[in-house]
Amino acid sequence: MKRNEWIKYYRNMVFPVIVVTGLLGILMTVFLLRSEHRNSREEYMHALQLADDNISEMVGDMDYYMYSMWPNTQIMIILKRLLSNETYTYTESRDQELIRTFVSTPVYTKLYLHSAYIYYVNYDKVILSEQGLVPISDFFDKEWLEMVNGEEEMPDVIRRSLKQYYFEKKDTEVVSISRKYYTSKNHANYGIVTLNFLVDKVNERLKRYVDDDAQSIYVGYRTGEILFAAQEIPGVDETLLRNMLVSGEEETFIRAGNSWYIAYRMENEHLGLTYLFLAPISEELKLAMPMLGMIFCVMISTAVLGIILSWIMTRRRYTLQSQVASIIDYYEESGEYPEELHQIGEEYDYFFQSVLKIFEQHRRAIVQDYEKQIQLERAEIKALQMQINPHFLYNTMETIYWKVMEAAKGYCPANQMIENLSDILHYSLSEGEDLVRLQDELRIAEKYIQIQKMRFGDFFEVVCDREDGCMDVRVPKLFLQPLIENAIQHGLLARSEMKQAGKIKLRVRNLGDEVLICVMDNGVGISGGRLSELRILLEEGKTGEGHIGLFNTNLRVRLHFGEPYGIKIYSKSDLGTVIKIRVPKGIV
CATH class of the missing domain: 1.10.287 (Helix Hairpins)
Incomplete structure (x- = not known):
């Protein structure tokens, strides 16, 4: 019986253990391969990110010219004078040397840069990092000139061969990256900046991010052209690489010669560059093979251990069954x-x-x-109880309204002030978008003016001059109130001390695609120095001391409609101040 029990237990327990152990080994193997693949992917993608950071940093040298040269008015004046003249005075020659130094500084300090060109449209000269101002007829890079003046659009990035001097024995491989500069008025092409990067030097920098000769990083442009490579992999299909650079998957397998490689892809949409990291699959398998052997040994050991445990458990089960049978028999016989x-x-x-x-x-x-x-x-209930609902404010204002009417025994100016204040509160606390109709904004502004007249008396008057067809234009909510308050506080109150009548005029004019809104007062005005300071702060979108409502309104208008829009301020001492705001039509 004991032997039969062991055979039964062996058949029911050992075989499932072996199957489970085999499945577990397979799962562990798959998990190990996936883990190694995931680690390798993270490592290679990190290498691509580092390569992208390095390339982006190199291309960032373009900003030195784009943001340091063209926006500099003094440099542009000097350049236009030098570009227009055929001969130079001593001062102009010194300016020319200054410009050459300015252009050549990045090239001399960055080993990966070959040269830099700057070309202005409608001028027959080119600024070179090596020679400064050079006539187009003497410029050595004829291929670049043909691309600039050709009928087709000049490529932003292109790899080509370049020979700067006639005595050079072989051409220099460079990648030319160009950017156009456009005028801010009509968005016309104003000039071109080109940086020539040395392919060999950039490849050396990319090689830092690969571990051995079997790996490589390729950098290509959105057109599929290969620009840089950490090192060439023998047997790789260049056409396949180009296709992968244009529209490849993030991860794929390719064959190079007799070996298979796994390729990881990453894009930089801002620069239009694509990066490929190629690594042999054997690298991942090589790390997994020792673990696969260990897993196989574990599977064999598990099978043997299962047989031994099955025998031990069979003995324990047989012993327990014998004890239970013995107890039952003893109880049946003795009752104890x-x-x-x-x-x-x-x-x-x-x-x-x-x-x-x-x-x-x-x-x-x-x-x-x-x-x-x-x-x-x-x-949550306690937090809800502590919240103040806007309806509480409205109900409180209504209660104050009736209490005032009761105390005054009828409708009085205070009731009118409470009504106006309630409308302003309801308007400011109402939910919805921040842009409202100009008609609603003027209505609330009139209520604010009525409150101010009740406070200060009739020492000033307000005139509203508006044209038809402008009332549906969208404006920031409560943007007129700070401007009217500014006119009263900083203009009319000071004038009222001189016992002179004050006047505020709101003017709305239709300018076609835009609406012009003016707030004018005949207050004390603003001094010349303070006016210049305010204009600079408003133009730069900054804030300063005083006139907080003016600065905040300017920022809100610029945030909603863009930097071309904002507050323009005009003023003369003892005559008054005019604030003009343009807003576009068609904003929903």
Whole structure:
């Protein structure tokens, strides 16, 4: 019987253990390969990111010319004079040397740069990093001139061969990156800046990010042209690489010679560049092979251990069955519990105690979660109770309104002021977009003016002159109120001390695609120095001391409609101030 029990246990337990162990080994192998693949992918993508950062930093040298030269008015004046003259005075020669130094500084300090060109449209001269101003007829790079003056659009990035001097034995491989500069008025092409990068030097920098000769990083342009390569991989299909650079998947496999490579792809949409990291698949498998051998040994050991454990468990099961049968037989014969039962009972007693302990812990966890939920709900209710609903403000204003009417025994100016203030509060606290109709903004501005007249008396008057067809244009909510307040506080109040009548005029004019809004007053005006300071701050979109409402309104207008829009201010001392704001039509 014992032998039959072992055979049965062996058939039912050992074989499933071996199957499970085999599946576990397969899963571990797959997990290991995926883990190695994931680690390798992170490592290679990090290398691509570092390469992209390096390339972006090199291309960033273009900003030295784009943002340091063209926006500099003094340099542009000197350049136009030098470009227009055929001969130069001593001062102009010195200016020419200064310009050459300015252009050549990045080239001399960056080993990966070959040269830099700057060309202005409609001039017959080119600024070179090596020679300064050179007539087009004497310029050595004829291929570049043909691309600039050709009928087709000049490519932003291109790889080509370049020979700067006739005595050079071989051409120099460079990648030319060009950017056009456009005028801010009519967006016309004003000039071109070209930087020539040495391919060999850039390749050396890319080689820092590969571990061995079997790996490489390729850098290409959106057209599919290969620009740089850390090192060439023998047997790789260049046409396939070009296709991958244009529209390849982020991860794919390619064949080079007799070897298979895995290729990772990353794009830089801003520069239009694509990066490929090629690494042999054998690199990932080489790391996994020792682990595969270890897993195979574990599988064999598990199978052997399963056979041994099955024999041990069979013996224990047979012994337990024999004890249970013996206890049953003894109880049937004597009606008493044998000593073996206490031993078996203790084992089951420990089992039941453990189960009850788990249930008790689960019950306590449920109670704790319930208590936490109750506390959370109480906290939420308390937070809701502490919130002030806008309706509370409206109801409070209405209560004050009726209390004032009751105290005054009828409708009085204070009631009018409360009505105006309630309308302004309702308008400012109402939900919705920040852009409202100009008609609604003028209506609220009139209520604000009525409140100010009640405060200060009729020492000033307000005139509104508006044209038809402008009232539906969208403007920032409550943007007129700070401007009117500015006119009263900084203009008319000071003039009222001189006992002179004040006047504010709101003017709205239709300018076709735009609407002009003016706020004018005949206050004390602004001094010349302070006016210049305010204009600079408003033009730059900054804030300063005083006139906080003026600065904030200017920022809001520029944020909604763009930098071309904003506040223009005009003023003369003792005559008054005019604030003009243009807003576009068609904003929904």
